[in-house]
Amino acid sequence: MSGFLNSSIGRKYTMALSAFFLMIFILQHFAINILSVLSPDTFNETSHFMGTNPLVQYGLQPVLLFGVVYHFVMGFVLEIKNKNARAIKYAKNNGAANSTWMSRNMIWSGGFILVFLIIHFLDFWFPEINTKYIQGDMSGLLADGEGYRYYEELVHKFEPIWRVALYCIGFVFLSLHLLHGFSSAFQSVGANNKYVKGLKGFGKAYAVLIPLGFIFIALFHHFNH
Amino acid sequence: MNLTLKIWRQKGPQDKGKMVEYKVTDISEHMSFLEMMDVLNEQLTNKGGEPVAFDHDCREGICGMCSMYINGEAHGPDRGVTTCQLHMRMFKDGDTITIEPFRAKAFPVIKDLVVDRSSFDRIQQAGGFISVNTSGNTQDANAIPIDKHAADEAMDAATCIGCGACVASCKNSSAMLFVGAKVSQYALLPQGQIEATDRVKNMVAQMDLEGFGNCTNTGACEVECPKGISLENIARMNREFFSASIKG
Numbered sequence: 456m457s458g459f460l461n462s463s464i465g466r467k468y469t470m471a472l473s474a475f476f477l478m479i480f481i482l483q484h485f486a487i488n489i490l491s492v493l494s495p496d497t498f499n500e501t502s503h504f505m506g507t508n509p510l511v512q513y514g515l516q517p518v519l520l521f522g523v524v525y526h527f528v529m530g531f532v533l534e535i536k537n538k539n540a541r542a543i544k545y546a547k548n549n550g551a552a553n554s555t556w557m558s559r560n561m562i563w564s565g566g567f568i569l570v571f572l573i574i575h576f577l578d579f580w581f582p583e584i585n586t587k588y589i590q591g592d593m594s595g596l597l598a599d600g601e602g603y604r605y606y607e608e609l610v611h612k613f614e615p616i617w618r619v620a621l622y623c624i625g626f627v628f629l630s631l632h633l634l635h636g637f638s639s640a641f642q643s644v645g646a647n648n649k650y651v652k653g654l655k656g657f658g659k660a661y662a663v664l665i666p667l668g669f670i671f672i673a674l675f676h677h678f679n680h
Numbered sequence: 681m682n683l684t685l686k687i688w689r690q691k692g693p694q695d696k697g698k699m700v701e702y703k704v705t706d707i708s709e710h711m712s713f714l715e716m717m718d719v720l721n722e723q724l725t726n727k728g729g730e731p732v733a734f735d736h737d738c739r740e741g742i743c744g745m746c747s748m749y750i751n752g753e754a755h756g757p758d759r760g761v762t763t764c765q766l767h768m769r770m771f772k773d774g775d776t777i778t779i780e781p782f783r784a785k786a787f788p789v790i791k792d793l794v795v796d797r798s799s800f801d802r803i804q805q806a807g808g809f810i811s812v813n814t815s816g817n818t819q820d821a822n823a824i825p826i827d828k829h830a831a832d833e834a835m836d837a838a839t840c841i842g843c844g845a846c847v848a849s850c851k852n853s854s855a856m857l858f859v860g861a862k863v864s865q866y867a868l869l870p871q872g873q874i875e876a877t878d879r880v881k882n883m884v885a886q887m888d889l890e891g892f893g894n895c896t897n898t899g900a901c902e903v904e905c906p907k908g909i910s911l912e913n914i915a916r917m918n919r920e921f922f923s924a925s926i927k928g
Binding site (some may be wrong): 643 | 897
C-alpha cells in the first residue's frame with residue numbers, strides 16, 4: 456500500500472477521505488450549534504456531553520485534528536508540486552472558459568479557511584482546552600455554579616460585530632471551497648458515473664445551506680442579545 | 681481579415697524563447713487556423729525570415745498532432761475541435777491572437793510551437809495494450825459477447841487522440857484524462873481484464889514519473905478535449921487503481 460499512498464491517485468484518495476471526515480464533522484458541528492437557537496438547555500447538555508465524553512475527547516478529537524492538519528498540509532504540498540509541473544506560465548490563459556473560479560482557487564479558499572480556523576480555535580477551542588485540561592475544571596458549570604457555561608460563552612463571543620463579520624466571511628470561503636470540494640472528493644474516490652449524478656446537486660445544496668446556517672446562528676446571537 | 685499575432689518563438693530546447701508580434705493580412709474567414717499559419721509562414725519565408733514551427737499532420741482532427749494554446753485555450757476558443765478544425769470565422773477582423781505552445785514540464789518545447797509529447801508514448805508503452813497472439817489463430821473479436829453500453833463507453837474512451845490538450849488546459853498539467861481514457865478503453869472490455877491490474881499500476885507509475893501534476897478535478901480537460909473524453913474515465917481509473925493496489 457505504500458506505493459498507493461505515494462502515487463498521485465493515492466494522494467487524491469487520502470485528500471478525499473480527510474475531506475469526507477471533515478464534511479461529516481461540519482454537519483454534526485452545525486447540528487449542535489443550531490440547538491443554541493432552538494433550545495439553549497439542549498445545547499448546553501449536548502456541548503457538555505461532547506466536551507467530556509472520553510470517546511469524543513480521546514478518540515474522535517485526535518482523529519479530527521489529524522484530519523484537519525493532513526488536509527491542509529497535503530493541500531499545500533500538492534499545490535507546490537502542481538505549480539512545479541508547469542515551469543513556464545502561459546502569457547494568456549483563459550481559465551474561466553473551461554472551469555469554475557472555485558475549482559481553480561481551492562488553495563486560496565482553503566488558505567482563508569485556515570486563517571479563519573486559527574481565529575476560531577483561539578476563540579473557542581484553546582479556552583476550552585485551558586479550562587478543562589489545564590485548570591482541571593470538567594464541570595462545565597458557570598463561575599457561580601448556576602447552570603452550564605457553554606451557551607453563555609457562545610452568546611458572549613458574538614457580541615462584537617467585528618467577530619460576527621469575520622465569521623460570516625469565513626463561512627463564505629467555506630461555501631466557495633465546498634462548492635467544488637464536495638463533488639471533487641467523490642470524483643477522487645471514483646464515484647462519478649450514472650448512479651451518482653444526484654450527488655452534484657446535493658453537494659451544491661450542502662455547500663450553500665450549511666455555511667448559510669452557521670452565518671444565521673452568528674447573526675441570530677448578535678442581534679438577539 | 682487583418683490580424684495581429686503574438687507568437688511564442690523559441691529557437692531550440694535550450695533557448696529562452698519570447699513572444700514575437702506579426703501582422704497577417706487578407707485572411708479568409710473560411711480558412712482553417714493552420715492555413716492562416718501557412719499564410720504567415722509564406723510571408724515570413726518570402727521576406728527571408730524563419731517560418732514558425734508548429735505540429736500538424738492529417739489536418740482533419742484524427743491524428744492528434746496539432747496543438748497550440750490559442751488565446752488562452754488549448755485548440756482555441758471553439759469546442760470539440762482540434763486546431764486544424766478551428767476556423768478563422770471564430771475570430772474578428774482586427775483581433776489580436778496569442779499563440780503559445782502546450783505548456784507542461786512533461787511536454788518540453790522543441791522549437792517555437794512544437795512540443796515533445798513522447799511522455800504520452802511512454803505511458804502507453806507501460807501498459808496501454810493487450811497481449812494477443814497474432815500467429816494466425818486469432819479469435820474473431822465478435823465471438824466474445826460484450827454489453828452494448830460497455831462497448832459504447834470503451835469506444836468513447838478510445839476516441840482519445842492523445843493530443844495533450846488535457847495537459848495543456850489543466851492548471852496542474854495533469855495527464856489524468858489521457859491516462860484515464862487509455863485505462864478505460866481496456867478496463868471496459870473482457871479482452872482487457874487479463875492485464876488490468878498491471879496495466880493501471882504501470883501506467884499511473886509512468887505518468888507520475890514523467891512529472892505531470894495532480895488532478896484537482898477542475899474539469900477544464902473535459903471541456904477543452906477535442907474528442908469530449910469524459911471525467912468519468914478519470915473516476916474509473918481511480919477505482920481501477922485502488923482495486924489494483926488492494927490486490928497487490
